[in-house]
Amino acid sequence: MSENTQWYEVKQNHNLGYALMFFVLKIFPAGFMRFLAFPIGFFYWAFGKKTRRISKDYLRRVATGKTSTFRHISSFALNLVENVQSWAGKFSFKNVTWQDDDVGDLVANINAGRGTVIVISHLGNAQMMKGLASMGESGTERKMNITTISDAKISSGFNALLNEINPDSSFNLVNSNDIGPETILLLQERLEKGGVVVIAGDRVSAHTDRNLEIDFLEAKARFPYGVFLLLALLKAPTYFVNGLRHKDFTLSPKYDMFVKKNPLDFDCPRKEREARIRQTAENYVQNLEKLCKMHPYQWYNFFDFWSGTND
Template sequence: MTQNNIKRWHYHDLDRRFWIDAIRTVVPHIPAWFLSLSRFIGAVICFFYMRRERQAIMSNMKRITAKSWAKRVWLTISLLHNYAKQLVSFAIHDKFSDVYWQQSVTTEGGLHEKIDQALQKGKGLLLNSAHLGNWEIGKHILPMRSTKVNMIMVPSENSDMEEYWNEFRAQSGLHIIDLKESEFAALEILGALRNNEIVLIHGDRVVNHACIQVPFFGQKAYFPTGPIELVRITGAPFMSVFFLIDKKDKYTVILDDSLQLEWSGNRKADVEKNVAQMARMYEQYITQYPTQWYAFYDFWQLPPALNDAQLVSSQERR
């Protein structure tokens, strides 16, 4: 199997509509203690059944935490347990009101004000996140009802499940910009920001040749340049947002606007410097919440979205 054909977590055989339908049907009717026990048992089963994902998480944990093998086993099971919480929350999110979800979240002070102030500039807002925590519940928390929200997505190979997930997202008014299906995706993204809309993007996944290597936990790893390029081209405000599970199974919203992106006029140097800044910010939060970073492949290897020929070609163009 070539590196380009490696299948990741969300392409797994267990990723089927049957399981999501089962969760949606059963979860609202079972006691909280039984749900908690079931999620943990499911995490343990996945730890033993999903050998490839287990090895990748253990490898990532070694770089992030430098813990012993035994402690990394527990961290890996904890990560799978947290992912089960996220999956359940997403599967049933439309069965409860916004008020229900808002009561489950501790919101950072000034969250709404920061977003409103950013939109007042009239250049839209680029909300950057990562596969860290449960970003899917953001639609219930952030003040987006009066502003069109666009989510940049790359579809999985499981088209049936992708359509299923997007049905849920559309119910909350999210507009999906599909990077692979639309030939005009870039223009659509630029148009959204120019219309003073919100664009959601993940900065910890490489999906094409638009990427560079920057230091990450002591060794270089690939990160996409897209989020930084969008800011450079449009001048849109740039913030990062994370929805993290606390010890009481509630969510804490963190809106980070601390990145001071720098522009000298040297495009290549500016992009590299600012992507490195973004990676350092991710390090900060992943260090605090290592069991909520859902990277189910070895993050420091060549990304599954690329092959060697694509990477060499992209580097030659730069």
């Protein structure tokens, strides 16, 4: 494995840990499992030399003053616990606070049955909102039919576990590696029926070198061109959504949800499309950077994010 490792080169096998946490959650109170996140975080921190190095590099870019790689990795362990809590129905919507932003527009779109695309990131907890939505706790009048686009090779085991935890979950998986004309038509059909498509915008593909280099935390970083091209092809209202723990470390978490609508649409001549694709990506990155600075310990992209650029 090279020194500059991308996320798809790292074996991501948290399924056993998730299964164990779900087993513990069935026996003990949720607060007990959250307490266990700290020794789990210490284990990752103590034996993850490369993870510590990547965490340190990110923290020096995003924050001023004293920072702690241990706190960063422990925050990630808490995030894993909260994933399981949300899918097991142990996290209530009353613990979520919406901001005075574009959430009203998002809810109005969903209530009206208009297809919506949500672009998430590895900042904060995206699984929490999908878990709440599957329980019918989304804050909308209509139950959301969610289609998640992700690398099936990486996420299939995790999704199988989620289906075991919550067989009534209402989200479908589309493999990001198989997107073609037929997949686009499938997604468009689901959007026409009022569905919600969810995709992460902050991890490059393992199957293409076509990426966008955009300034992020004062250096060039690579973001996936294909994600933003997909937004152009789907032509649906698009929102950037992040759920961030109000306090980085607490046994009784409350979340702040941030919703930012992309001001651009893709009802434009084809010659303008590329410029709008890049501008949409830049809008996404600017929003991501602002939120990273608010809660630097809740960014969970533990790979060489700034490697492979011309910076």
